[in-house]
Amino acid sequence: MVEVTLQNTFIGHQNPIYTLAIDEQNGLLYSAGNDKGIVEWDLNTLKFKRVLCAVPSSVYNLCYIIERDLLVATLRSGGILVIRKSEPELIAKLTIDKGAAFVVKAILSKNELIAIDEYGKAYVWSLNNFELLYSFQVINTTVRSLALDENKHILAAGDKNGFIHLWDIRDYHKLTSEQVHTQSVTSLAFVDGYLISGGRDAKMFKTSVPYLSKVAEITPHMFTVYGIIPLNNSLIATVSRDKTLKIWDTDFKLLKNLSRDKGIDSHHLSINSIAYIEKQQLICTAGDDKMVKIWKVVF
Template sequence: MNNENKDIELLGTLTGHQNPIYTLAVSATDPNTLFTGGNDKGVVEWDLESMSFRRILCKVGSSVYSLYSIPESNYLAIGLRSGQLMIVDTINQSLVANLKTEKGAIFSIKTIPEKKELIAIGEEGYAYVWSLGNFELLYRFKISETTVRVIEVSNSGDLIAFGDKNGFIYLYQAGDFQEITRKKIHELPVTSIQFDLNDRLFTGGRDAKLFQLDLNLEIQREVIPHMFTVYGIALNPEKRLLATVSRDKSIKIWRLEDLGLIKNISRDRGYDSHYLSINSFIWANHRLITVSDDKSVKVWKEALPS
């Protein structure tokens, strides 16, 4: 690796999936435990310390579209193409709850910490809210006439943003699930959403655009970060950086204050990166972890300047 690339180091490549990987999550209680899922019929557990396969956490009946580690617990929420939502205890590999949406895939799962609630989106445009105490269904409410692929809860916990297949962003109160506002932002489906620490909103779409919005959903900045769909946005608040990943096989890192590009991580730039679409990623403990259609997991160590 040349000197230009010295602030990003590939720690390891994890292989073993037989099909594209769509989603990943780091354990809420162990930063060295990673879970991945995709078009295989199982969720895989990896050891990030030894960079090795640990076990098949559980078998599933259909493709895994979303994984979410429930904070302050050993529970992993697994959203399936079938509309099934499994809650698995990752320590003893037991099924804690087997939940279901009425129709289609579960693309996104989040929690509302203050209310101790779990929220997920079914393919038919309805949101489902369960109690984290007993996983009883508390609410079901309609967001959109079409598929909603992404949910994000603000850092304050007061707001929830949703993005749908028609390019609309929806902003809701987390307290009573009342809609505050909605606006068409993207020309094509919304595929990623991220709040920053000031509750500004960043959205990415299949139109290959990245928008910075205020809480009235007015556009503050617009860039074209990738050649194709923006599949993920993640924040490094400590260094005030934003990262994006895309179907164009690249990872890009931006200054939060002005969306200036500071790093392009791709095979074209000399990195041993993915050679097919990057479908999802997380930024945790100074590591970027990416998953791809090429069936591999890449673990990157960052030493980027503030």
Template sequence: MLKHLHTLSGHQNPIYTLANTAGGNGFYSAGNDKGVVEWSLDTMTFVKVLVPVQSSVYALHRYEDLLFIAQRSGLILVFDTLSSTLVSTLTYHKKAVFDIKTISSKDELISTGEDGTVAVWSLKDFSLLYTFSVISDTVRTIAISGDESEVGLGCKDSVIRIYNSSDYGLIKELRAHKMPVTSLQYSPDRRFLISGGRDAQLKVWELPDYELVNNIGAHMFGIYAIAYHPTQPYFATCSQDKSIKLWGAHDFKLYKILSLEKNTEGHFHSINKLIWSADGKYLISAGDDRQVMVWEFNS
């Protein structure tokens, strides 16, 4: 189902984040280096350093031709990939920004991180529209529901907080994990919210009531990313335990483990991020070993 295809080297330091290019035939990677790197999926090679950065990049998010680059410094760079120009720098957060997402129906970008606050920005002119405090500590991850009506925030205090995207009012608090929530994803079929924690547990919450329907001891250590396949009923997880796992999106059955300990190709350090290519042909992973790995998917 997943077979190692290429290992792409070039980063000098840990890689924290990945994002697909607008055309779908490539991707970006960034981390503790001094720039965001573009790679080609057609040739499986380095393309260029897209843009230099002043501090570590913890999150990348592409919206149409714009790439949002969230940094440890608290700054968010807005880079136009068509014109190759930096069009704006978003300044609000005083500490590291850990996640950024867009709500396209509202032309809004939301950001959060180590300061425990959420900032809401206009996608039209990049002005700061609204801010609100979530907790006094870190908010690690953001998930947007399929209809964009709800926003889930995974927090360091082990709680998932669900907000209404219309006015950012708090709807629900899920006492989710025994340790910080480190990954969060709504299913494409809008049936579930899945959370992963530093406690190595995967939890499945059934919508619309967020009822806990499954609790899976998925990994040995923290789960850092959850990624649904764009068309097939599977999702992948990656962990600090250096493994990638492929799960059924409906039966939550484990279908594949990619790990050096299981005698497959794999990362030799914590895996921090994974994404699917836009066409679903490839799974792309990156981590503290400074490697980007591309895996071919066959259902």
């Protein structure tokens, strides 16, 4: 049995929200999107805390690195900002050759930060001094989703043609590439030893690692699956352009459907991002309706 109840709705953004990040240790949530600012919310009081900082353009992706108190933001204009969150203070402004990066991840076992631009080029910086260590072409098209399993040393990326690519992070050699979806891969998550992917084709697949053979598949939503997060080793949550938040077990059995069609005060436009704070068992969702919703999950 899974129970999910809406705790609060955060308002204040003036434009669609694209990305969320969690500081679990301090119970803080960060949201950003088409506004020119990153907002900090307090999940202990369920209230607005502050506008952390202004940004020069829309933010595509946020990545919080708890071990270093750093918030990384990829910008539509192409830059990547590294912000010391507690001050706040701009620590570094990273550059890429052209276009923007939709994805960024910290690889703590190597003290590295990796981003992939919209032309498929990867950039790896040192987390110690943010020196660019190396850059290399990984694929020839846009990457929209990224997931990391540090224990197995595997980085997964999903591209706009439906392919999933796996690399060994120890030296970034490619392990495999397979076309899993018929359209763009928009979400990825490692869960209980498998890789779960969602796409613009409204499909969700469970695949083996590192061979990417399909173990299970389902059409979980009516439209694009924009987010997949593990809640524990046996449950996942998904969000979609169809305005719904759903809870599943890892065999893809639907446990909860949270939507306005079910009489629940959910989002009324596309849900673009999802985050989970395990300590408080709170799911955070945000989207085109400019709202952040906080859900309590009990299982």
